[in-house]
Amino acid sequence: MDNVSLLRDSLDAISGLVTEATFEFSPSGLILKAIDPAVVAMTVLQMLPTCFTQYEVSSPVKITLNLDYFLEVLKRAKQSDKVIIELQSDKGNLKVAMTGNIKRNFVVSLLENPDKEQKVPIPEFVGxxxxxxxxxxxxxxxxxxxxxxxxxxxxxxxxxxxxxxxxxxxxxxxxxxxxxxxxxxxxxxxxxxxxxxxxxxxxxxxxxxxxxxxxxxxxxLLEVEYRAKDKLSLTFILAPRVDND
Amino acid sequence: MDNVSLLRDSLDAISGLVTEATFEFSPSGLILKAIDPAVVAMTVLQMLPTCFTQYEVSSPVKITLNLDYFLEVLKRAKQSDKVIIELQSDKGNLKVAMTGNIKRNFVVSLLENPDKEQKVPIPEFVGxxxxxxxxxxxxxxxxxxxxxxxxxxxxxxxxxxxxxxxxxxxxxxxxxxxxxxxxxxxxxxxxxxxxxxxxxxxxxxxxxxxxxxxxxxxxxLLEVEYRAKDKLSLTFILAPRVDND
Amino acid sequence: MDNVSLLRDSLDAISGLVTEATFEFSPSGLILKAIDPAVVAMTVLQMLPTCFTQYEVSSPVKITLNLDYFLEVLKRAKQSDKVIIELQSDKGNLKVAMTGNIKRNFVVSLLENPDKEQKVPIPEFVGxxxxxxxxxxxxxxxxxxxxxxxxxxxxxxxxxxxxxxxxxxxxxxxxxxxxxxxxxxxxxxxxxxxxxxxxxxxxxxxxxxxxxxxxxxxxxLLEVEYRAKDKLSLTFILAPRVDND
The missing domain is CATH 3.70.10.10 (Proliferating Cell Nuclear Antigen)
Structure with missing residues (x-):
């Protein structure tokens, strides 16, 4: 990943809603679903392998991270850095290596995956x-x-x-x-x-x-969708405010 | 008013002294007089119709606004926006319309005019x-x-x-x-x-x-005067600090 | 001193460690030694007369200043200002004159010199x-x-x-x-x-x-040294953190 901005900017928005997030990596790309604790907002991020300079995932894997720290790490990348994200399952962590003038490694600890999967509703709209x-x-x-x-x-x-x-x-x-x-x-x-x-x-x-x-x-519901063609979609679903009077 | 900066910048300084202000519009221009609650400072703003792209006031009218909110609205104007300020006396408000790529309307509620007019002294100076x-x-x-x-x-x-x-x-x-x-x-x-x-x-x-x-x-007293020729004058009068010792 | 940045930037770093500092001026230059109150860090600043456009010190003199205020004064100098620092021993102060479009004088009060001199250790290193x-x-x-x-x-x-x-x-x-x-x-x-x-x-x-x-x-110890050749050296010495376990 020569340019981490797509991942970083997506996670930056998502981090406003949740502090931990579960990433599902598979050969066909990355999916992240999250629901904020107040259950007012949901988000789904889908990134195709084309978002990355190189994407090597042979079998599906699911990991949970502290989103704030992971994001903080990604923000430390300089524009000229080459960034490699590598899962070290045996060590229970994710290694983020940034290589530029100097070589930097960040080790991000994996958290326990939540027991149940996030169910995101599929809303129906009329326009x-x-x-x-x-x-x-x-x-x-x-x-x-x-x-x-x-x-x-x-x-x-x-x-x-x-x-x-x-x-x-x-x-x-x-x-x-x-x-x-x-x-x-x-x-x-x-x-x-x-x-x-x-x-x-x-x-x-x-x-x-x-x-x-x-x-x-x-x-x-309101659905807000950001799409970068052939690369990613970032969707937010917001509950309405309904007046009681 | 294609460029709201003269009004905005004048009110920005005045808003440091008072939170409400009474504007007197007349065919010959706009006058605002204000005294801060501690009665340490007074200000007089006079703007000629030349400050505005178009200025249509057929008879004198006096309105009182929450200065902070009115100023906040003016600050939302983009440089390329055309800004129209219109008094809607019947509705008890001022409408600020900004037109650019999109059309934005801000409705600013009128407050009650104060009972007595602000008397600003005319100081005499020697230099x-x-x-x-x-x-x-x-x-x-x-x-x-x-x-x-x-x-x-x-x-x-x-x-x-x-x-x-x-x-x-x-x-x-x-x-x-x-x-x-x-x-x-x-x-x-x-x-x-x-x-x-x-x-x-x-x-x-x-x-x-x-x-x-x-x-x-x-x-x-100290009088500080800012003047844009043929357009406006913005004057502040400050009480002196007199030592008691 | 046409350009105060060397002095200002050195003192800016030192001001993170101490609030008062004793300056030793002599014909061969300026020396400042300081130890932070927690005795974790020491610093030595040496500035040669070449750091200054003009440097006139006929006999050694030692003065103590509130570093924060002196630094605040130096930060007020504009790039184009000519800055003259003059000791007014009889008045118990230091006069900092900045001359540009206008003439500005800052009077910085001298504090009492500390009784004992700061002893900075000379560490021995291996690389x-x-x-x-x-x-x-x-x-x-x-x-x-x-x-x-x-x-x-x-x-x-x-x-x-x-x-x-x-x-x-x-x-x-x-x-x-x-x-x-x-x-x-x-x-x-x-x-x-x-x-x-x-x-x-x-x-x-x-x-x-x-x-x-x-x-x-x-x-x-760790020694961090910043050196501007033939002009100044700014050295910091930090105590190590030793684990007790």
């Missing part, structure tokens, strides 16, 4: 909207000025993100002719509300992709 | 000194190393800012031949002391002007 | 290793991820820095062919452990030199 990454960044920052949640509303003509505070409110609107709106396939209006605290963590994943794909339904 | 903005910045930082107040001293020949601590002291001196001294009109020596905490806030206003104009008198 | 400055920076940061101390190991062929945590560990290795290893003169293997907290402070001194010279011996 999607694809937008530039920075729209979500601006919208989350703007909305956080007045509230802790944002309302997503999609119609056949427009996609809006609004937040309403006690005194003030904020509205982002993208219409069919906005250059930042890449695709909009909703046939009927859908409205749902999501936590800005979680959205703020999720959008850290957008470094791996050029656009953000959003799917949602009234008072239902 | 003025005009200096480069960065002189004040350096002087405030230097003086803060040893004290919480600075002594301003002007004479026909020189202008000095000094601070004296328990152990150490600091002195800034500008003489007639200093390139950073643009003008000095004092006929007699004047000495007065001002709070560095307030000065630190006041000098944030210097972004709107190229030079800083100071007027003061022994144990009397 | 040295010279490396690029950034190797130490990276090693210290990497090792701090897993522990509060680092193990230095030198052999005729290689120099390694390792840190071992409860779960994870880190290893930096430089061999004879590493471009960042400039010199290695150990004839036998030496292994010793040092505090990362102190190393982090010491390496701030590397701004004054192009390379870092390290000398150490098994369970013995």
């Amino acid at each position: 999607e909207v694809v937008i530039d990454n920075d729209v979500m960044h601006e919208a989350v920052k703007d909305c956080q000025m007045v509230s802790d949640c944002a309302t997503f509303k999609a119609s056949p003509q427009s996609f809006t993100i609004t937040a309403t505070g006690d005194l003030n409110n904020v509205k982002h609107e993208l219409t069919k002719d906005s250059p930042s709106l890449k695709s909009l396939t909703f046939k009927e209006e859908q409205v749902s509300k999501y936590s800005l605290e979680y959205l703020e963590k999720v959008i850290r994943g957008d470094k791996v992709a050029e656009v953000t794909k959003l799917q949602f339904k009234t008072n239902y | 003025e000194v005009v200096i480069d903005n960065d002189v004040m910045h350096e002087a405030v930082k230097d003086c803060q190393m040893v004290s919480d107040c600075a002594t301003f001293k002007a004479s026909p020949q020189s202008f000095t800012i000094t601070a004296t601590g328990d152990l150490n002291n600091v002195k800034h001196e500008l003489t007639k031949d200093s390139p950073s001294l643009k003008s000095l009109t004092f006929k007699e020596e004047q000495v007065s002391k001002y709070s560095l905490e307030y000065l630190e806030k006041v000098i944030r206003g210097d972004k709107v002007a190229e030079v800083t104009k100071l007027q003061f008198k022994t144990n009397y | 040295e290793v010279v490396i690029d400055n950034d190797v130490m920076h990276e090693a210290v940061k990497d090792c701090q991820m897993v522990s509060d101390c680092a193990t230095f190991k030198a052999s005729p062929q290689s120099f390694t820095i390792t840190a071992t945590g409860d779960l994870n560990n880190v290893k930096h290795e430089l061999t004879k062919d590493s471009p960042s290893l400039k010199s290695l003169t150990f004839k036998e293997e030496q292994v010793s452990k040092y505090s990362l907290e102190y190393l982090e402070k010491v390496i701030r001194g590397d701004k004054v030199a192009e390379v870092t010279k390290l000398q150490f011996k098994t369970n013995y």
